[in-house]
Amino acid sequence: MIVCGDDALAERLAAELTTVYRERVTLVVPNAQRTGVAAGWARASVLLDRVQAVMNGGEGDLGAPHVVEATVLDEATLAEAGVREAAALALVHDDDETNIRAALAARRLNPRLRLVIRLYNRKLGQHLEELLDQAAALAVPGLDPQALDTSTTILSDADTAAPALAATAVAGTSKVVQADGLLLRAVERTPPGRGRRADPGLCTLALLSSTTNDPAGAEGSDASGQEGPMLLPDDGTVAAATGQGMVVLETVAHTGSATPPGRLAGRGVPLGSLFSRRLRWSLAVLVGCVLGLAVANGLLTDDRPLHAAYLTLLDLFAINDPALDKPTARQVLQLLAGLAGLLLLPVLLAAVLEALGTFRTASALRRPPRGLSGHVVLLGLGKVGTRVLARLRELEIPVVCVEEDPEARGIPLARRLRMPVVLGDVTQEGVLEAAKIHRAHALLSLTSNDTTNLEAALYARSVKPDLRVALRLYDDEFAAAVYRTLRAAHPRALTRSRSVSTLAAPAFAGAMMGRQILGAIPVERRVLLFAALDVAGHPQLEGRTIAESFRPGAWRVIALDTAAPGERLPDLAATPAHDGTDRPAGLVWELHPGYVLRPQDRVVLATTRQGLAELLGRQPQLRARPSDT
Structure with a gap:
């Protein structure tokens, strides 16, 4: 895997590929001497040191990424990085033109290469994706691009971070997976009382080794001495584990108040x-x-x-x-x-x-209606805020936006969606009050200024101490310090500090692994992957019932795509485009154990890394430790 970039997203992506998917990574960074940015290479070195620290973890060297310095990201640089032999290339520079030039050069060098490109312009990205896939198909005549395992995926860090930020506002967690527009989250259930059984949700993903409040941060062993959690247990094991916490999969739902009444029918005017x-x-x-x-x-x-x-x-x-x-x-x-x-x-x-x-x-901008409560206050309508606003609207969650710039990117979207907007500086007194922060369900502070986000969060907490707060901070260390301080000052309130690069990296990494990867959810020190696979060509699934295809500890079918093959989304992890047509959701989550999987079916699985490697017919390139199954 090759990652080309110069910011925090490149660092996070390299760490995700190495630690979660056990892939060999080459990191291509700019040459500071030629670009004149003295701190560029120093910053890249610091980021790389962090990656190595995360990868090593004191439990053996997993292999540091190979670093290539480049003045210009051209064909010579890509060839030096090994693009001809690579399986996937991620172009995550903040400059769209640089990424497009490199993508065209990489496709010429290796038609079989899987490309993941960071691009904000959706329309341009769609045309570019079709062009590069067509070029790959013509380069190898007679072969289908899917048979080549070739795909071009255009992603935006704002797009990929939006579902997690929306889930943070609604459910208080960013450990989510998106499938066909539906948000799924991993939730820990504490051990039920004697004679009682915990709610299994859609399915039970794991039995924890110890009871904690965070399934991604727990470490330890249970009373039997078993190290780590038990992933994808069978129903008998779950029923017998009455004293263990468990991680279950459930859909994200809004628990706040519904859209306030008193609107004119069909007009949306209070x-x-x-x-x-x-x-x-x-x-x-x-x-x-x-x-x-x-x-x-x-x-x-x-x-x-x-x-x-x-x-x-x-x-x-x-x-x-x-x-x-x-x-x-x-x-x-x-x-x-x-x-x-x-x-x-x-x-x-x-x-x-x-x-x-x-x-x-x-006809321009709405004001917050009287009596509104249980809503989400969204600060900032830039790139990230605009995507989050659209996602919250899809979830039918009432939102009040606060923006200082009347010409901000998200103002036309808010006007079209009929969302209330308060124009003003959030640091000025009375602006948050106009957004009715005292009756809000959550605050999402997503401006591009860390200080503004922090000041807004602190002021909102002074108005409503139990308010759910999620703020966007660029620096990870600063975000961790803010999180710890706010949690100590308000232990009963839910606080989340998020970096867009941290939230976007899993989606970029999943796209590099192939469109079948929907996402990954950490459970203690292990990782569960979610993948969409066609049943045809997989003897472990084809012709078997749902119950027979389940292999405890390896994989489990959790959903079935009932859409016709010609109407299916090529990438279930992508947010469906809203073109005015009501496309019915094709995924069915309540599956009968006796349903026989047919070759034309497509299923969604929860699987371990080794289980996915077995299903795909390949072995991980780096040997996985037993504790990292």
């Missing part, structure tokens, strides 16, 4: 924001006065109720004849009706002006 409270009370009082005058007019004149109301309205709008020869009571009622009409005119004018202003604002 009724309460058409007219102010004072204006509504003024109208109500005047209407009451008119009704009272109509009743009094009917009682004093013995007139029919309908005719008495009609005369009152004529008096109200000053178009009735003066009651000169009428009784005194009728004359007084006419004067009162005329006075009410004078008061009604400015109220009606104010109502018209407020309604026009409201609809003008509704």
Whole structure:
């Protein structure tokens, strides 16, 4: 595997490939002498030292990545890095043009190469993906690109981090896997009481060696002396393990309040924001006065109720004849009706002006509706914030956005989705209050400034101490320090500090392994992979029932893709494109144990590294330790 990059994403990607997938990695970094960036190579060296420290872990050398310094990422550099013999190449430079140039050169050098390219422009990425795959197919005539194990995957760090950030706001965890647009998370269940059984969720992924609060950070052994967790246990083992914690798979669901009521059907405009409270009370009082005058007019004149109301309205709008020869009571009622009409005119004018202003604002940016609660406050509508906003909208979670720049990238999306937006500097007093932070379910602070994110999180905690907070921080060490401090200061609240590169690296690594990889979830010191495989060509699956295909400790079928082969997503880990059509989800999670897998089926499996290597018919290039199955 070859990784070309110069930032934290390249470091994280190299570590992910080496520690999780046990692959040999070559890291291509810029040459600082030619670029004039004195700190470039020093930073890359520091990052590489971190990678080696993570990989070694005090338990034996796993092999450090081979480092190649390059002035320009051209064909000569790629050839020196070994692109002709490589299985996959990741181009994760922050410059789109550099990545595109290198991708075209790499495809010429090795048509069989699997390419993963970091690109923010989705439309350009789609065209580039089709072009490179077509070039690979034409380079080897007569062979299907899938038979070549060749694919081009265009990813954005903002796109890949968005599901994890959305899951953090909803469920408090970033240990998620996306399949066909559905978010799945690994959740630890504490041991149930005697005679009770824990909720198995969709399926039981592992039995923990010790009870902890974090399935990814636990270490130790259970009472029987078994080291590490038991991955993919069978039902009998799970039933017998009454005293052990377990990790189960479940879907991510929003637990906050639903979308606030009081909207105009089909328009999404809150009724309460058409007219102010004072204006509504003024109208109500005047209407009451008119009704009272109509009743009094009917009682004093013995007139029919309908005719008495009609005369009152004529008096109200000053178009009735003066009651000169009428009784005194009728004359007084006419004067009162005329006075009410004078008061009604400015109220009606104010109502018209407020309604026009409201609809003008509704066509631009909405304000947070009155009575909103249980929502997510999203700070920052840049690249990452825009993707997270779209993901939260897909999950039907109420969101209030806060952005300082009215020309920010995500403002048009918020306007189109009818999402409330508060324009202002989040560090200024009153901005978070306008977003109703005191009634929010969670805060996602995703601006590009670490200090702003931290200041917003601290202020939000002072307003609501138990608020769920997730903030984006670039530096991993700073993020860890902030996390520990906030957890110590607010032990009962949920705090998460996330780096976009840390969240995006697993998706890039999975794409380098092939489109069948949906993601990886750590369980203590082991790793579970999630993969989508076609049943055809796998004798361990083809012709077997769901129960017969299950191999404890190796793999387990957890979902079946029921979509027709021509309608399936080529990459289940990708977020489905919303083109206005309602494409039904093809994955079925509640599987009958007796269902027989057919060659045309595609399944989603939870598997260990060794189990996936056996299914794919290849062995890991680096020998895995027994504790890292």
